[in-house]
Amino acid sequence: MEQSNKEQPGHDLQASLRRLPSVDQVLQSEAARKAAERFGRAAVTEAVRDTLAAAREDMKAGAAALSAQALAERAALTLEAAERSSLRPLFNLTGTVLHTNLGRAVLAEAAIEAATYAMREAVALEFDLSSGKRGERDDHLRTLVCELTGAEDATLVNNNAAAVLLVLNSLASGKEAIVSRGELIEIGGAFRMPDIMARAGTKLVEVGTTNRTHPRDYTDAIGEHTGLLLKVHTSNYRIEGFTREVTAAELAGIARQKGVPLVNDLGSGTLADLAAFGLAHEPTVREAVKDGADIVTFSGDKLLGGPQAGFIVGRKELIARINRNPMKRALRVDKIRLAALEATLKLYRDPQRLAARLPTLRLLSRSLDDIAALAARLAPKLAAFAGPAFDVAVGDCLSQIGSGALPLATIASAGLAVLPKDGSGSALADLSARLRALPMPVIGRIEHGALILDLRCLEDEERFSANLSGPDA
Numbered sequence: 101m102e103q104s105n106k107e108q109p110g111h112d113l114q115a116s117l118r119r120l121p122s123v124d125q126v127l128q129s130e131a132a133r134k135a136a137e138r139f140g141r142a143a144v145t146e147a148v149r150d151t152l153a154a155a156r157e158d159m160k161a162g163a164a165a166l167s168a169q170a171l172a173e174r175a176a177l178t179l180e181a182a183e184r185s186s187l188r189p190l191f192n193l194t195g196t197v198l199h200t201n202l203g204r205a206v207l208a209e210a211a212i213e214a215a216t217y218a219m220r221e222a223v224a225l226e227f228d229l230s231s232g233k234r235g236e237r238d239d240h241l242r243t244l245v246c247e248l249t250g251a252e253d254a255t256l257v258n259n260n261a262a263a264v265l266l267v268l269n270s271l272a273s274g275k276e277a278i279v280s281r282g283e284l285i286e287i288g289g290a291f292r293m294p295d296i297m298a299r300a301g302t303k304l305v306e307v308g309t310t311n312r313t314h315p316r317d318y319t320d321a322i323g324e325h326t327g328l329l330l331k332v333h334t335s336n337y338r339i340e341g342f343t344r345e346v347t348a349a350e351l352a353g354i355a356r357q358k359g360v361p362l363v364n365d366l367g368s369g370t371l372a373d374l375a376a377f378g379l380a381h382e383p384t385v386r387e388a389v390k391d392g393a394d395i396v397t398f399s400g401d402k403l404l405g406g407p408q409a410g411f412i413v414g415r416k417e418l419i420a421r422i423n424r425n426p427m428k429r430a431l432r433v434d435k436i437r438l439a440a441l442e443a444t445l446k447l448y449r450d451p452q453r454l455a456a457r458l459p460t461l462r463l464l465s466r467s468l469d470d471i472a473a474l475a476a477r478l479a480p481k482l483a484a485f486a487g488p489a490f491d492v493a494v495g496d497c498l499s500q501i502g503s504g505a506l507p508l509a510t511i512a513s514a515g516l517a518v519l520p521k522d523g524s525g526s527a528l529a530d531l532s533a534r535l536r537a538l539p540m541p542v543i544g545r546i547e548h549g550a551l552i553l554d555l556r557c558l559e560d561e562e563r564f565s566a567n568l569s570g571p572d573a
């Protein structure tokens with residue numbers, strides 16, 4: 101008797117397809133009525149149609165017919181999934197603290213509060229409260245940025261890529277910009293220095309060789325068409341061995357002597373001396389300004405630890421020229437980020453409490469003992485989640501800053517290594533997928549056949565445990 105389906109597949113399929121409830125019947129089910137209260141009738145009708153179409157396909161592949169209630173429940177699940185933000189929070193256990201694909205810096209509470217306030221209320225964004233006249237949006241940060249960097253003036257745009265574009269276009273459109281071959285960077289997301297220059301209307305003049313550039317390479321290249329000298333921080337690589345780099349201070353001397361501006365794209369840049377937090381030294385913005393650059397550009401969401409933004413600081417008359425460029429209007433920053441940036445920058449006025457208040461520095465300077473103890477506490481919980489096919493071990497690992505700061509520097513960290521007992525790569529991929537499918541996805545990194553969860557960036561232990569135990573726990 102069990103063979104009968106196979107003897108008359110077409111006939112039986114038609115019969116069972118007819119048994120599928122209609123859209124209206126599904127909509128009358130209890131589950132559909134509940135879903136309609138939450139998502140609206142139109143959305144539920146649409147989802148039920150899609151679910152019925154999918155069920156029909158499944159049945160052609162041999163699945164059984166579903167009841168109206170079951171179909172409605174399925175439709176509700178797809179609506180729930182669609183309602184969850186795809187930008188939902190996750191645990192960044194990759195070991196890269198400023199991970200560009202995971203949104204870079206996590207903001208300080210003060211910044212979150214300020215941004216929320218600015219979102220909810222009207223603010224004096226371009227309004228001078230003392231005179232009652234029109235103000236400048238950059239004014240909110242100008243004094244603070246100058247105080248923290250030693251620069252004469254400052255302006256702000258959407259991100260550092262925009263800052264570089266705007267600076268080149270403002271100061272060297274139709275002119276040449278001289279750059280060392282060793283500094284023609286490509287950073288992620290198709291930001292290539294030569295392409296940005298072309299879009300800025302600047303002619304790229306490469307000097308030196310990949311590994312060695314000398315002061316005379318610049319002096320020989322400077323002529324009547326020179327718009328500026330550009331120094332670019334080699335954010336994501338190092339040239340080592342037989343090398344010669346012209347320092348920012350040397351370049352500033354050449355620029356001054358020849359009467360052309362020097363622009364230093366610091367990339368990450370930092371307002372604090374990282375050495376004070378037990379990390380390697382990364383050039384600070386203050387140093388770059390002091391070394392004599394006429395303009396310095398850097399990001400808001402890298403080491404600075406704020407929201408995405410591009411800072412342009414430097415000489416007053418050059419900043420004024422940059423601000424007169426109509427492109428500035430197209431690249432400006434909104435009130436929400438301005439509020440968050442102001443609050444973030446103010447934290448730098450109190451270096452003693454900076455690491456406690458600014459998540460980026462707090463995570464980067466977190467003690468190894470603290471991370472190792474956390475790893476030991478979480479190991480059994482992760483082992484329970486992974487199941488008997490995996491070994492979970494507490495171990496040392498290496499974090500990195502990310503986003504082009506100190507690209508070769510690593511920071512001793514601790515975490516959990518998960519190894520499939522049978523050494524199978526597909527078991528590891530399945531486990532990674534299960535971790536990504538959690539209510540708060542967990543993202544680690546695969547290294548030498550193991551899944552590594554670097555716990556440096558895990559601060560909410562309770563939430564992590566609850567997340568692993570599932571929604572019912």
Ligand SMILES: *Cc1c(COP(=O)(O)O)cnc(C)c1O
Binds near residue numbers: 261262365398409410
């Ligand atoms: C990161 C970086 C940029 C781009 O900055 P965004 O803020 O990501 O736009 C430009 N130049 C250098 C040297 C960088 O490291």
